[in-house]
Amino acid sequence: MSTQPSPGANALLHRALQHVEDWEQSWGAFDKHPSLGVDPDRLDNVFDEYLERLEGNYPFHHPHYAGQMLKPPHPVACAAYAAAQRINPNNHALDGGPPTSQMETEVVADLAAMLGLPDTALGHLTGGGTVANLEALWVARELRPDQAVAVAENAHYTHGRMSDVLDTEVVPVSADARGRMDLDSLERALEQNGIGTVVLTAGTTGLGVVDPIDEAIPLCEAHGTRVHVDAAYGGFFRLLTEDAAPEIEGFPAERFRAIEDADSVAIDPHKHGLQPYGCGCILFRDPAVGRLYQHDSPYTYFTSDDLHLGEISLECSRPGAAAGALWCTLKALPLAPDDGLGPILTACVQAARTWTEAVEATDALRVVAPPETDIVSYVPATTESSLSAVHEASQALFDTAMNDPDDPIFTSVYQLSADALTSLHPSLTADRDEAAVLRSVLMKPGHETYAESLVERLSTLAMESV
CATH class of the missing domain: 3.40.640.10 (Type I PLP-dependent aspartate aminotransferase-like (Major domain))
Known part of the structure; x- marks a missing residue:
């Protein structure tokens, strides 16, 4: 099935809201109660502050965000919801x-x-x-x-x-x-x-x-x-x-x-x-x-x-x-495997495989366990084989990647028990009850394209921190 580029989010939203406004007016005009009015200067100030504060969010929409389970809604959903x-x-x-x-x-x-x-x-x-x-x-x-x-x-x-x-x-x-x-x-x-x-x-x-x-x-x-x-x-x-x-x-x-x-x-x-x-x-x-x-x-x-x-x-x-x-x-x-939502889901699952392969190809990172869906777990390669070393290296790479001023990458950390980690990697010494590992949730289909380059960047940061 061939597809054409869909309208942008703003165009869909404008169309949706204009239609509702026309529908409202079809019921006849009426005077809005004056108590619903807002002082224009106050409204401008409120919205300026509100929109500025929204900029404090992490870039959940961007492929560089591969942290928590946060997936931007589709523009169709946003327009229909509005x-x-x-x-x-x-x-x-x-x-x-x-x-x-x-x-x-x-x-x-x-x-x-x-x-x-x-x-x-x-x-x-x-x-x-x-x-x-x-x-x-x-x-x-x-x-x-x-x-x-x-x-x-x-x-x-x-x-x-x-x-x-x-x-x-x-x-x-x-x-x-x-x-x-x-x-x-x-x-x-x-x-x-x-x-x-x-x-x-x-x-x-x-x-x-x-x-x-x-x-x-x-x-x-x-x-x-x-x-x-x-x-x-x-x-x-x-x-x-x-x-x-x-x-x-x-x-x-x-x-x-x-x-x-x-x-x-x-x-x-x-x-x-x-x-x-x-x-x-x-x-x-x-x-x-x-x-x-x-x-x-x-x-x-x-x-x-x-x-x-x-x-x-x-x-x-x-x-x-x-x-x-x-x-x-x-x-x-x-809801079809080869149309609509199916290819989006496929891209996410494939992104996890691409990410895993890229990690396995580096000397700076190690896969914790192969993915089943679209979540990948991995750790920095450490010279020491203790859980403490793994924990500290994972936390350090998480902080470094997220706070990089030029090219930040947002991952997340997950605490795994000593029993689980040593079962998956018997060479590790359990000197603590649990340890942090890195976890990337690849919920956006764009991650399939960006996975390899993001891992390459994480690998570089891991090597620089050694």
Whole structure:
């Protein structure tokens, strides 16, 4: 499929806002209340200060930023969000946002299909992965009130925090050196504890690895245990398991495919779905769990007998703009392995392979573990073989690269346990409990082009610091 250059972000935004303004005027002019006015000089001063302060951000949009999980939203999403935000629909009830509520229903169905869930799956958008996972754990508690939740020790910390909120017991499960759930430890937990639900992770926020979902789900089924997959970070990579997707070395396709057998899945469109923050999603295989949300409201659900999104959500007011932006984005960039979003995801995963190959080609850096998704871990080569030396060298290179006045590169650091590091690199001496390693999150497709040159620059800085 050939493509033409798309309009710039400013042109899309102008078109979107102009259309909404015309729509507003079609309802008839009216006098704005004088209390809404702002003194022009004060407004100029406020905006001057505001815009200047925004310049204090790191350049999240630039390939030189390969630090945390920060991905700029697509211009299509920004323009669509701004247009709906001007109207400010509320997707809690149908009368609060009829068009965006319908859009939400459609994009939730699209996400469920991408993940392999049945077309009867129940779901809705959320404020992010934290709320999506909270709802999954809440449903788990309601379905199995006297049973615990098993979570791998390298799973996102939100599961522990939300379990505290829900007063639900958490049983920790050991992880291997790469950070993936250990199946032997899981089996022992299932045999020795009253486990109602197991949380598996499709893309950890540390090293981007994927739990052995394909092996863990049958194990859970044998013990009559439910499975929730936290695919907040990596869920969109399931697109790359389809036949039309390219084969990528080290990509755990079989584990992503197995998401289709989960009882619930959390996914974050504000990560690899190119959306602004405030867009997560929770999906349930069994639509009957909707009964758990049942509640009565004396003033919200009156325009239609159809299901209102607020009737299947723990959140009340939710931005219709988030649904509108996601709907528009997925129409412009479809959920397909070889079109739309697929090539973007492929470029990110390939960038991690290019980055890894470039690190392996240097004498100044060492790969900690090969990537599974789009996150790479590495350390400076040190003359000493202690964890302390690795820790200090990693921290020093992180600081030097970020603060370089001429050519800064933004990475991040990640603390790995002594057991994990010495298992991955037996030559290291464990003289401390954990050590920092460098971590690059290659979420932008442009990283595929820049990976080699960025590693070359990091290598130069590492050698200069020796």
